[in-house]
Amino acid sequence: MVREASKETIPLMRPYKMGQLELSHRVVLAPLTRCRSYGNLPQPHVAVYYSQRAIRGGLLISEATDVSPTAQGYQDSPGIWTQEQVEAWKPIVDAVHRKGAFFFCQIWHVGRVSTNEMQPDGQAPISSTDKQITSDVGTGMAYSKPRPLWTEEIPGIVDDFRCAARNAIEVGFDGVEIHGAHGYLLEQFMKDGTNDRDDEYGGSLENRCRFAVEVIDAVVREVGAHRVGVRLSPFADFVECADSDPVALADYMVRQLNMHEGLLYCHMVEPRMSNVDNRIPHRLLTFRKAFNGTFIAAGGYDREEGNKVVGDGYTDLVAYGRLFLANPDLPRRFEVDASLNKYDRSTFITRDPIVGYTDYPFLEDDHNDHSTIHA
Numbered sequence: 001m002v003r004e005a006s007k008e009t010i011p012l013m014r015p016y017k018m019g020q021l022e023l024s025h026r027v028v029l030a031p032l033t034r035c036r037s038y039g040n041l042p043q044p045h046v047a048v049y050y051s052q053r054a055i056r057g058g059l060l061i062s063e064a065t066d067v068s069p070t071a072q073g074y075q076d077s078p079g080i081w082t083q084e085q086v087e088a089w090k091p092i093v094d095a096v097h098r099k100g101a102f103f104f105c106q107i108w109h110v111g112r113v114s115t116n117e118m119q120p121d122g123q124a125p126i127s128s129t130d131k132q133i134t135s136d137v138g139t140g141m142a143y144s145k146p147r148p149l150w151t152e153e154i155p156g157i158v159d160d161f162r163c164a165a166r167n168a169i170e171v172g173f174d175g176v177e178i179h180g181a182h183g184y185l186l187e188q189f190m191k192d193g194t195n196d197r198d199d200e201y202g203g204s205l206e207n208r209c210r211f212a213v214e215v216i217d218a219v220v221r222e223v224g225a226h227r228v229g230v231r232l233s234p235f236a237d238f239v240e241c242a243d244s245d246p247v248a249l250a251d252y253m254v255r256q257l258n259m260h261e262g263l264l265y266c267h268m269v270e271p272r273m274s275n276v277d278n279r280i281p282h283r284l285l286t287f288r289k290a291f292n293g294t295f296i297a298a299g300g301y302d303r304e305e306g307n308k309v310v311g312d313g314y315t316d317l318v319a320y321g322r323l324f325l326a327n328p329d330l331p332r333r334f335e336v337d338a339s340l341n342k343y344d345r346s347t348f349i350t351r352d353p354i355v356g357y358t359d360y361p362f363l364e365d366d367h368n369d370h371s372t373i374h375a
Helices: 044-052 083-098 151-171 185-190 205-223 246-257 285-290 303-311 322-326 330-336
Strands: 016-018 021-023 027-029 059-061 102-108 175-180 228-232 265-269 294-298 317-320
Touching: 027 330, 044 083, 083 102, 083 151, 102 151, 151 175, 151 205, 175 185, 175 205, 185 205, 205 228, 205 246, 228 246, 246 265, 246 285, 265 285, 285 294, 303 317, 317 322
Parallel strands: 027 059, 027 317, 059 102, 102 175, 175 228, 228 265, 265 294, 294 317
Antiparallel strands: 016 021
């Protein structure tokens, strides 16, 4: 059902200039792990999925993409460390660009969120620590015991991120998002709940953030600050990765991002919503005010909340995950205040190339053209 659209442009549909990129609206496709890249190679159906969600002037952020063989923690997550992977990504990025959208590649290393079976030669996953994640964290996986990275190994991992960023630009991505969130390797170093090191990468807040800062510095040097965004989740405790002072952590990291003039965006995740009243805590304003570039907020937003936070100046852009997954034409639906498809959680992470992936329907009244937003 499509309700009569308001004559006034809603905040989410207002154009926005992000660095050199002219966005037609404020609705961002959040990075979503989908596990359909068989053998770590993006497939043709991945091009269908992203191009379905591409609209002229829109911003899409790819699923988290492995920077090296040790970065993998999920079967069939895509990689971007080999030339074969680079070539496999090119038609996908081209498909998105043909629709007039901008596309960023999120690069990650899962660290201890992995198993020996996922690692080269069955080795232990690498991390800041040897603390093992307990199996009961809602993912259904039994994680292996990690080993702490030796100090002298860390520059090699930093270089993996740098090379992945270079490869992403070679592919044709408009930029990269460094995944410093959700309990993965960079956050394992940043948070005091998972960093028990006694070298220069442990102890103080500055030391714990050193690895992440070195990755950001290396990627910026390689591809330019205007092509770099960073995702942070200081308040999250996903896969048992928590910090005793998330406000101090977020403040420090935002100030580090500001050290790079023109760094494109900071993408931050709201504290976890309460299951009781489903209210978003809205605790990111301090960091939005402190950051010099574009600020993207994520975390359970719907159309009403998204319009409110953009209209109030709480954030510049809003990233949508589950709603964009289930509604490939989400900006259009928001614009005309249409009803939304319901997402099927059971098909979020499967190997099927169609079901729960490219089979969500578009609005019936707009099935012939998904390339433009209509006034």
